[in-house]
Amino acid sequence: MAILPADLATTWLAPALVLTITSFFLLYHRSVFPKRSPFPIVNSYPYDFLNRKAHKTYLDNAQDLITQGLEKHNSPITLSTPSGPLFILPARLIDWVRANPDLDHQELVLQQYFGNFPGFEANKIMHDDPDNLVINLIKKKLSQNGRLVPILSRHISEALDELWTEDEDWHLIEWYGSTMGLISRAAGAVFAGEKLSRDGEWQRMTMRYATGFFSAAFELMRWPGWMRPVVHWFMPGARDCRKLMRDARKVMREELKRRERERIEGKGEEEYFDAVRWSEELAGRKKVDHGAVQLSLAMAALHTTSSALRQVLLDLCEHDELVEPLREEAREAVKDHGVTSAAVAKMHLLDSVMKESQRLGPPTIAGPERLAIRDTKLPDGTVLARGSHIAVDQSGMRSPRNYSDPEKFNGYRFYTMREAGDERTAFASSTKEHSVFGIGKHICPGRFLAAVEIKLCLAHILLKYDIRFRQGYKPQSAKLGIVNMVDIAAQIEVRRRHDDDDVLV
Template identity: 35%
Template sequence: MLPPLTEAVAGQVLVNKLLHVSHKLSIPSLLIVTVLISTVLILAIKNVQSSPYPLLNGKKGFELLNTRPKKEFMAHAWDMISRQIKAAPDEIFRVIGEVGEIIVLPPKYAHELRNHRDLSFSQAAYRWYYGHLPGFEGFREGTTESQVMKLVARHQLTHQLTLVTKPVSEEAAAALRDIYTDDKNWHEVEIKPANLQLMARITSRIFLGEEMCRNPDWLRITATYTVQVFRAVEELRYFPTWLRDVVHWFLPQCTAARRMVQEARSLIEPLLETRRSKKTAAALKGEKCEYNDAIDWFEGLAREKQLQYDPATAQLSLSVASLYSTTDCFTQALLDIAAHSELIEPLREEIVQVVGKGGWVKHSLYNLKLMDSVLKESQRLKPIAMASMRRYTTNEITLSDGNVLPKNRFTVVSANQHWDAAFYENPEVFDGYRFLRRRQEGDKTKENLSQLVSTTPDHMGFGYGLHACPGRAFASEEIKIVLCHVLMKYDIKTVPGSDLTPRRFGLNMTVNPTAKVAIRRRDDIAII
């Protein structure tokens, strides 16, 4: 790649040549030359590196688009960013990512930026995932400022967890019989697709109630919409910004996403109308008609606080926000436990001691401290992304050390402290007891920060700051309940030759979709 100033000089050479022949051209040809000169000068100026922060994968020569740098980033982001962090661990840098230029900040800025008023989570998510386009509504409801999604996540899914633990446990038991089966012989399972079906059933029980959680059409939509809409996002990203509002109408992945949104509406709207009719009829009789699920929570909050929301896309937003990441976290933990089989019996003993005596209550789930440690360690080694705190600058920001973040830029904070020996002893080694030992040291602050739901700059599995995952308490307890059922009801082991290595794509790190485990049904299930 030419240095930026050299590119500008090269552009000037071409301009000079065009000017040299321009006096021989006709008027129409002269207009074309003028346009060419203007384009070349604009490109040359844009290629001049005015930012003080290094750009790791900029355009070469006179590349008109960012297509090549974007593809390079999506394929090699991990290596690219890791090299830069190793060379300059405390320095800010830039990359051309899937959404264009992204400013990558080291974790030392996480605390300073965690609640900054000029860093917008909503605008970042909206611009990153095209929430304004039809078919992408699953990103829209969760990124608007209506607050209904956040209120549900922070109230019902956090402060009323006792109300949902029993339904989660009941649905986990039923879904496991259907998906993992009762086969007492060892049989292989492609674990991520199986767990996606499992979690779709369980989350739908909480979000939509018993009426819909086993509806095959809804389960298909909720399990596949997230994958489909992310494919549509990737499809659009290789087109210039000015083309996306038009071209999405003709792209197959975008068309499929729009079709799924319409299917979701055709299922959710009749259910909502039926419930409203039942509530009206009950009210006329002086009776109450209540449901303990997200449909009812959305309706109640919207009415109470006079908020506007779209019921169908709110449910799709819940799927996008929770189902994919929860499945990924649970599946990775299960793979880690299978790979470290020495953890299985201690985990079972803890379940017997805690849940067997205390039952399905919040305090019991809190006291599954070894399980909590195993889950947090699994998430430390493989978070959902290698950078967190995705934001968009709404104003120019001057940091405490004088560095400046320009207005209208995407920013992220690197999660490299997850794998940093300065923060974790033997950081590359999976240690299921790591966070349990920290909780037992007698330091109350360290104990609190060592819990799965706690967020710190050296563990941003759920993000960090004001916009850390608002539903992480529910996700944590849902995963623990399901893991209790799996460990008590099934034996599990790795399959020789199965690749358990996570997949890396851009900033994302996901469970290997082809990973397999072997399972068989156990008899020792008395306490569940």
């Protein structure tokens, strides 16, 4: 039985349909451009009502949009992105960004990577914890801690034997998984303890979360903001993150019970030297969500550190004239200082190669990024509204104003500058010209640990393996918006060498 007469139903159908479509469009457009942009939009096109062309151009060609836009307008510019407007500031404003209390990095990451959604708690505990447990854990316990070096080194050695084998003939390695596995095994020893670091299931869990977290976030970013609180429940990536979070919490509950049993039975004579113990110390009487803490550390460390390691290895395959000088430096450093933080600190050429690799292959082409948590004014008086997402142009890392022959890979570039007395050229340092790790109070707290891990991995690899591209292979880098992606399908061959077996064991 019809509720409305046929002619009346037909009369109301068209206006209702138009109203529905119009409402959807307005909600979508407001989620992408909530307020009028204060700066020129460099990827705006006629009749592109849903911004499809704008977003595709951003994802495919952000570097040219930024370079040409800043040059043309001589002012900040706006990029239309799937997550909303991104304001790119010229490099000359980096000191203003550094000192401005109205700009925040923590809140940006919390919102951008959905810290308030279930399954994404690793982000929330890192960036929205009033006690700053994870940040303090990294700063006070994991950074510049000399006792970690031999632990990391031992686990890197074990992982290389398993992942790259002792085969003395050239053989193709599983590039992406083995490089992440190397970092995961080393970091896991100081994050979750030596027992879990050798547990294959735990390693797979943390690596899967570290990669799956970002995949799920990028998948969710494709949806308008007002739809995300609903659609995330039905997305496979977000669902996987929720399951991994539950599983990690279960594993950590069992690990804590095991440690308590050992303590009661008097078997826990060995002092635990890891983030599980330190989290309890820093939290005092407060309950610790150890599963979220562990996945937060994995999310922060595994993806970015393994990506940086891969980029350096690709650069060394292209510039193999650096291999022997680097081997000699590692030999001398370990001979003089043993497997210690002093030895790692003495590897100045390796540090320079890492920084040069980072200069030409940074993780993003614009940064540092910030969110305006209050209305604020640029030096010229332009108002940045609360909620504005900004990033600083990083093209200065390839500018002849800052570096001679900037497009050329020069492994000795920062070594020479450091030998001349410029200590700001160390890999973990940050300057206006080279701000990959951020600036000011929001500088990356884990950069020192990352530097040690990468150096130790490279020292082990260089002393124990020959490494090369598979014949005919050329690296294939990719970009997604302002994000640079290291080739995850590189065809790399290695073979075991034994000339330096007694150096790092």
